[in-house]
Amino acid sequence: MSGGLDRRWIxxxxxxxxxxxxxxxxxxxxxxxxxxxxPSQACFDAIEALxxxxxxxxxxxxxxxxxxxxxxxxxxxxxxxxxxxxxPVVIALWPLGPTKAEETxxxxxxxxxxxxVNGRDFVNLGFQTGNEGVLKVIGTDFRKQFPVDxxxxxxxxxxxxxxxxxxGDFPLVITISAGYPGGKEWVQYVSSSNPGLVLLAGVTGxxxxxxxxxxxxxxxGMLAAIKGAAEYEALVSAAIDGDGVTPPRxxxxxxxxxxxxxxxxxxxxxxxxxNAMYFAQKRCxxxxx
Amino acid sequence: xxxxxxxxxxxxxxxxxxxxxxxxxVLVAIRAGIGEGMGRVYVQTESTSYASTTNEQxxxxxSVVADGTDGAVTIERDLFRTAGQFRAAESAAPGQQAIRVSxxxxxxxxxxxxxxxxxxxxxxxxxxAYKLTESIVIGVSAGYWMVVAFWETLVPKLLxxxxxxxxxxxxxxxxxxxxxxxxxxxxxxxxxxxxxxxTPLGRHVGRWPLAFVIGTFAGLKMVSHVESDIIExxxxxxxxxxxxxxxxxxxxWASLRNVLIVVGVLCTLAYFVFSVEHKGAVxxxxxxxxxxxxxxxxxxxxxxxMGRIALLAARFEFLFIDWLWLxxxxxxxxxxxxxxxxxxxxxxx
Numbered sequence: 001m002s003g004g005l006d007r008r009w010i011x012x013x014x015x016x017x018x019x020x021x022x023x024x025x026x027x028x029x030x031x032x033x034x035x036x037x038x039p040s041q042a043c044f045d046a047i048e049a050l051x052x053x054x055x056x057x058x059x060x061x062x063x064x065x066x067x068x069x070x071x072x073x074x075x076x077x078x079x080x081x082x083x084x085x086x087x088p089v090v091i092a093l094w095p096l097g098p099t100k101a102e103e104t105x106x107x108x109x110x111x112x113x114x115x116x117v118n119g120r121d122f123v124n125l126g127f128q129t130g131n132e133g134v135l136k137v138i139g140t141d142f143r144k145q146f147p148v149d150x151x152x153x154x155x156x157x158x159x160x161x162x163x164x165x166x167x168g169d170f171p172l173v174i175t176i177s178a179g180y181p182g183g184k185e186w187v188q189y190v191s192s193s194n195p196g197l198v199l200l201a202g203v204t205g206x207x208x209x210x211x212x213x214x215x216x217x218x219x220x221g222m223l224a225a226i227k228g229a230a231e232y233e234a235l236v237s238a239a240i241d242g243d244g245v246t247p248p249r250x251x252x253x254x255x256x257x258x259x260x261x262x263x264x265x266x267x268x269x270x271x272x273x274x275n276a277m278y279f280a281q282k283r284c285x286x287x288x289x
Numbered sequence: 290x291x292x293x294x295x296x297x298x299x300x301x302x303x304x305x306x307x308x309x310x311x312x313x314x315v316l317v318a319i320r321a322g323i324g325e326g327m328g329r330v331y332v333q334t335e336s337t338s339y340a341s342t343t344n345e346q347x348x349x350x351x352s353v354v355a356d357g358t359d360g361a362v363t364i365e366r367d368l369f370r371t372a373g374q375f376r377a378a379e380s381a382a383p384g385q386q387a388i389r390v391s392x393x394x395x396x397x398x399x400x401x402x403x404x405x406x407x408x409x410x411x412x413x414x415x416x417x418a419y420k421l422t423e424s425i426v427i428g429v430s431a432g433y434w435m436v437v438a439f440w441e442t443l444v445p446k447l448l449x450x451x452x453x454x455x456x457x458x459x460x461x462x463x464x465x466x467x468x469x470x471x472x473x474x475x476x477x478x479x480x481x482x483x484x485x486x487x488t489p490l491g492r493h494v495g496r497w498p499l500a501f502v503i504g505t506f507a508g509l510k511m512v513s514h515v516e517s518d519i520i521e522x523x524x525x526x527x528x529x530x531x532x533x534x535x536x537x538x539x540x541x542w543a544s545l546r547n548v549l550i551v552v553g554v555l556c557t558l559a560y561f562v563f564s565v566e567h568k569g570a571v572x573x574x575x576x577x578x579x580x581x582x583x584x585x586x587x588x589x590x591x592x593x594x595m596g597r598i599a600l601l602a603a604r605f606e607f608l609f610i611d612w613l614w615l616x617x618x619x620x621x622x623x624x625x626x627x628x629x630x631x632x633x634x635x636x637x638x
Contacts, residue, residue: 008412008413011412011413014601018598018601018602018605019605019609022602022605022606022609022616023609023615023616023627025616025618026609026610026615026616026617026618026627026628027616027627027628027631029618065600066600067603068599068600068601068602068603068604069596069599069600069603095433095434095437095441127441128441129437129438129441129442129446132509132510132513133509136509147465148463152461152462152463153463154348154463154465187517188513188514188516188517188518189513191517192513192516192517192521193516204596205592205593205594205595205596205597205599206592206593206596208592209585209588209589209592213522213525214517217521217524217525218517218521224592225592225595225596225599226595226596226599227595248618248619248620249619251618255606255618256599256602256603256606259598259599259601259602259605260595260598260599260602263594263598263601264594264595264598267594
């Protein structure tokens, strides 16, 4: 800005716009209501449509750098799958994905669904290196890429893996992705070559605009950034908790919507003010002799 | 605050930074003195005994057994506990050691808080704390990737094929197969040729594995791109301009949406047709295409802003909830410092 405003005032304003709503939420415990958009509703409906006991492939394609956006999605997906008595088979195309998956399993399954047995009701098969090469191979031979689970047990001995030979044997695949490899690669290498397979993606804000063009054809449903996570979280909470109180660990995405609102309002105000000043200066120069 | 950026040189700047970090340290010290402290991590140690059995195929299986079983291996691991659980245990049995402070994890938490603040401090200007944090991030990332590449690629994909018995005895007791696979010599050779790029004499040798990688990747990408990004996307654009609902009635919004998609695709493509001069109908279509492009860029920027604010909010939540214990949205500690302060102020006024 040519007016000489130090940009650090803007940083300070943004800090307050994000921090104060977090403190406000921490004091009051209140969140904004969310109404689902079609991509988020489609994610919810695709999981609801599966019969009990169905196996779902869930790929944790992110690391701690994107946890703020994607961990709430992973938590909601896992909670929904467990509530519907579906059986998630977890894999990862990112090296830190299995650790994030373990955190989600610990926070959701071990905390609220302790009767579910590892290897029978859920399993973490860990990370495989190779990016899209992994996706290409699991299209024809799933066990070649994932021969053992994360603790070293061969998948042949896991009841949850009975009859699974290729990725097309899963009725539903979910990718929670932060970039490459992620949602785009799952569409390119898995969805396109398996027409009957239902693919859902939870993606970061940066990735959302790249992946949106695949919805609703190649992607049945999509959670776009923290807004999509909050919408889906609200849907899952309404289905499971009804009018009751949702445990606070399942409100993470909705808690982050108040900072979003005020952060965006500040940004809009800055854009409007910047443009107003620009045109005002232009007019002044035109009027000046 | 003067000037858009500040460098770390000069005694005045040095004093400014020392002053800023001292102010932060004093504020943290004041916060630590209020209520029941802050920034501690509690754990409870859980012991599990395992015994191994080996079947006829030589496959090793570990299973949980009762403590004290002959030949069992006991593994201890720390489970996270909250401050609320620690207080409850203390009130039930003062001086108990079942739930305790984990000093190594507590130090890790404080380091994470310091590094977060150090990265934020770059917004005010470059400084030694930021430089230190940046170097640590790069070093840790490089080290982590090296370890991952070794254990996830070199050992299971290469060594396990070249020397299966050694790998099985060393680190992968449940390794399937077990026969020497000569095909693994090809990636080994290509890998060594690639490393020769590090030597001035062997640069030309390194081009062969690069050519292999590029050729394979291009072939892999080409098929998937044509299928998913051209054929499927063209198919998705072939939409009825007049849409009808399931009951046969005219669907206004669906029709408008389809028209918008088709017009948007055609106009945007018109903008990228450079072999025809952008005049007349083509020019007008190209101008409309530019508008569609601008809206696309705007929405991408909006999504990016949303993502960045979410990440910023997550870091603030870490500072406020895990480190400073200002708020307790998950109800893990049973104390809310900000809420208490607010109610005190309300009572006083």
